[in-house]
Amino acid sequence: MTLPMAPRPVGGWLVDARLSLLDRQVLDADGGPVGVVDDLELSDLPEPTANRPVYVLNLVHGPIVLERIVGGRRPRAHFERVPWSAVAHVGSAIELSVGEERVPVGWLEDWLARNVIGRIPGSRHVPR
Numbered sequence: 001m002t003l004p005m006a007p008r009p010v011g012g013w014l015v016d017a018r019l020s021l022l023d024r025q026v027l028d029a030d031g032g033p034v035g036v037v038d039d040l041e042l043s044d045l046p047e048p049t050a051n052r053p054v055y056v057l058n059l060v061h062g063p064i065v066l067e068r069i070v071g072g073r074r075p076r077a078h079f080e081r082v083p084w085s086a087v088a089h090v091g092s093a094i095e096l097s098v099g100e101e102r103v104p105v106g107w108l109e110d111w112l113a114r115n116v117i118g119r120i121p122g123s124r125h126v127p128r
Contacts (some may be wrong), residue, residue, distance in 0.1 A: 035061035
């Protein structure tokens with residue numbers, strides 16, 4: 001016995017954000033790791049009487065978990081966002097349609113590269 005296919009929503013995918021998006025590995029178009037989805041930015045929540053879906057605007061990644069443990073909040077400008085329009089496939093990992101150069105680099109990773117890794121002798125060139 002074959003079950004009928006679920007109807008596809010018009011204009012987008014229907015996903016359970018908690019099961020299919022949060023804590024998933026994000027891969028760029030070349031299959032390289034970008035990060036892990038820590039949070040989502042959603043469209044405005046509809047009013048309780050409205051029968052409208054909520055849309056994912058951006059996947060948010062970075063050291064957000066540390067804030068939840070220690071407390072406090074970083075400025076919104078420090079969040080690394082990947083627009084939902086860049087998502088090509090949602091599966092065991094979230095695959096993007098853009099390459100690594102188009103994915104935002106986290107401020108912490110950039111700071112560490114400049115101030116820690118960059119000061120190690122020999123770190124500025126590829127070893128032979």
